Amino acid sequence: MSTIEASPAAQRSGEFQQPVVNDFSIQVATVNGSGSQTANSVLMRAIFQMGVPVSGKNMFPSNIQGLPTWFTIRASKHGYIGRKKEIDFLVAMNPETAREDVMKLESGAAVVYDEPLKLDALRSDLHFYPVPFDKLVGPVCPEAKLRKLVRNMIYDGVVANLLSIEMEEIHQALIKQFGKRKAKAADLNWGAAKAGYDFAEKNLAKTDPFRVERMNATAGKIIIDGNSAAALGCVFGGVTVVTWYPITPSSSLVESMMGYLKRFRIDRETGKATYAVVQAEDELSAIGMVLGAAWAGARSVTSTAGPGISLMSEFIGLAYYAEIPAVIFDVQRVGPSTGLPTRTAQGDIISTALLSHGDTRHPLFFPCSPEECFSMAVDAFDFAEHFQTPVFVMTDLDLGMNNWMADRFEYPFKPIKRGKVLTAVDLERLGGFARYKDVDGDGIGYRTLPGTNHPQAAYFTRGSGHNEKAQYTEREDDYVNNLDRVARKFETMRSFVPKPxxxxxxxxxxxxxxxxxxxxxxxxxxxxxxxxxxxxxxxxxxxxxxxxxxxxxxxxxxxxxxxxxxxxxxxxxxxxxxxxxxxxxxxxxxxxxxxxxxxxxxxxxxxxxxxxxx
Structure with missing residues (x-):
């Protein structure tokens, strides 16, 4: 039988400690590639299903597997979903980091740990709970090669017991995680969770003050990451062409979008896709394809991170000067150069706002939540076509890849707006048009789309000097007038960007x-x-x-x-x-x-x- 090696300080404080209910953070320290993500997601969702506001933050290495990873679950009765600096409850499963993780804790924290690590010898002011994970996993998982994955679910059961998380919610979270098609996997993991719970019930005497109690603060809420929300917003925004090059932390945005497109953008009569997704050879090619598709009239998007933004610079200058709409998601990470690919930052602001050589200024949208990732994705397409310019939606790794509690998204009932697009009927009435002429005083010219059946519809799109009629020129006055007009367009944007x-x-x-x-x-x-x-x-x-x-x-x-x-x-x-x-x-x-x-x-x-x- 395992015993608690609680410190005298912890025991004394336990007699007088007030319960800490629904207001603490749990950190699970494991090894990347060990399958802990399932256990962590189930634990977080179980708390969420008990009506308690939660958020989940995953800090993982940029290699494939083997290095330390930490997953933090915050439960907050106040509704705080940002990261909490202090760790209150540690699950120490990684021998390489366990000692350091324990030494960083503040006095009074709780530690569930793998019994052979003997972490209770390190400090006398924490609440320690040793668990023999290897002994417990054998009976519930006869297949040896699966034990590394299933043993993580044991700590879900242990933590559920210690924190009073209802096991039925663990069970329901498991079913949701695996789905009906993987019922056997769900049953196997459920057995491991029960083994952990039963062990804690019989062998661990609770001394820490932390616990979960039912609330009703998550009704109507969902748990979703920002990349998935943005992907869904693009679909509702009318995207038809998606081009990309994989890069952390933006890859899952396009991967999610591909799943949504396969569900919602297949012609029911023909069974054919009504969209195109192209994986380019690099980010420069990806943005080039976006601009080509947008020039042809498609709503197009690409998703990348800081290194990709740097590569796109020249084409973005073309889009700015030739005035081609495009939507670009920048899921920011730590730079410069390769930097820290799996860490978050807001470090691309100036470089993106002024991207490309010469005088350029680009609109940036700043979502703070999955709800805004969705709504701003929809709005970005309208904005890009209204102003005939690239629009950057600036998220970050924290928002894009982590789990957030969110309200259900509002259905975008407003119709799609294409901006100043002239039809053949318009051209017949007008007798022609000048592509880059400021007719309305807002800096925005009128455009036509390829295929418009009228002899006056064509114009030449170029990144070199051009006048109001899109004709090549190197005249000083033409160049100044053109840059001044585009600057007026930027000023007009101030009345149309999302309000603070x-x-x-x-x-x-x-x-x-x-x-x-x-x-x-x-x-x-x-x-x-x-x-x-x-x-x-x-x-x-x-x-x-x-x-x-x-x-x-x-x-x-x-x-x-x-x-x-x-x-x-x-x-x-x-x-x-x-x-x-x-x-x-x-x-x-x-x-x-x-x-x-x-x-x-x-x-x-x-x-x-x-x-x-x-």
Missing amino acids: QVENNSKARIGFVCFGTSHHSVGESRDQLKNEYGVETSYFRLKAYPFTQELTDFIHRHERVYVIEQNRDAQILGLMRLELTAQDIAKLRSVRYYGGLPLDARTVTDDIVRQEGL
Whole structure:
């Protein structure tokens, strides 16, 4: 029989500790390629099914298998779904990292560990629960080659017992994970989970304060990753051509889209696909195909990460100057160069906003959630065609690949908008058109699509100098007029980009500006500052670039404005400095995190406290 080696400090605190209910984080430390993802997903979903808000963060190496991986599940009765810096409950399954993982824990944390590791000897202020995983897995999994995978499910049962997670929810989560077609696999894993639960029930005396209790805070919610949400948004946005080159962390976006297209874009009468997906030889080819398809009238998209964005630079300049619509998803990761492919960042902001040589400025959308990955994907296609320009949807690895609790997506009932496209009837009425002439004063010219049956429909598309009629020219006035018109178009965009989220607090002297996934940690940090220091704050979340008048108004209302982002060089702040007055710039402060993990609230709070001198 295994026994608990609880420290005297832990035992003493156990007598007086208040229960910590639905407000803690679980970290599972395993080896990449060991099959732990299933066990982790089941554990997270079981808590979710008990009505408790959850989120899941997977930190994994960029090799195929063998290196350490950590999966963190956060349960929060307050609805916080950003990363929690502190780990409260550790499942230590990796001998290589177990000691370091234990030494990093704060006093009072709990540790479930593989008994041979003898981690209880390391510290006297933690709650230790040794489990003989190899002994338990044998009876429930006779096939030796499967034991490495099935043994992970044992810790689901152990944790369920210790945290009061209902086993029926574990069972239902298993069924959902494996589906009806893999009933035998589900049964095998269910046996392992029960073995872990029964062992804990008989052998482990609970001393830690953490537990799960039923809530009703997840009704109508789903769990989904941002890449899948974006893929579904592209389908609803009318995409017909998808080109890509695989790269972490964006590959699953197109892979998910392919699955959706096969389900929803097959002609019922002919059985043929009404879409095209092409895997290109590199990212440069992928964006070239997108532009060719878009020029021909198709709604086209590609998905990539920072290295791919760098390769696309020349073609993006062509799309900007020749004014061809396109949608590009940049699922950002740590750079420069190869960088850390499986770590998250917001490090492509300036390079993408100004991508290509010469004077270029591109619209960027900043989703913060799966819901916005879906809705902004739909909107990006309309926006690209309205303004005849590339649109970049800037997500990141945290949003794209991790599990998020989300509301069900709203069906996009609004019709597709193609922008200023002239038909043969229009041309007959007008007698012709000038492709790059600013007729309406908004900087946007009219265009035709190939195949328009009218003698005045054709024009020449070129990346070299051209005048209003798309004719080649090297005249100074033609070039200046063209660049000025495209700049006017960028100014027009300010009235059409997604509007920011603004929360002005009349008691606040300081304000926060952030974008993307930083939203979740900043919201929690604001609560920490108010509850722990009595500091009131206002909030401004950018949803797009170019910026709108609301940003300037927000800065004017406050003495100091902290711009929070996940990169080293304060890139969104840099774009703000290009547009704001010196007086407004003087109010700006920077909070930056660029370690590759998802930004957590405590990091933001500590930096604000330091800069404010609290």
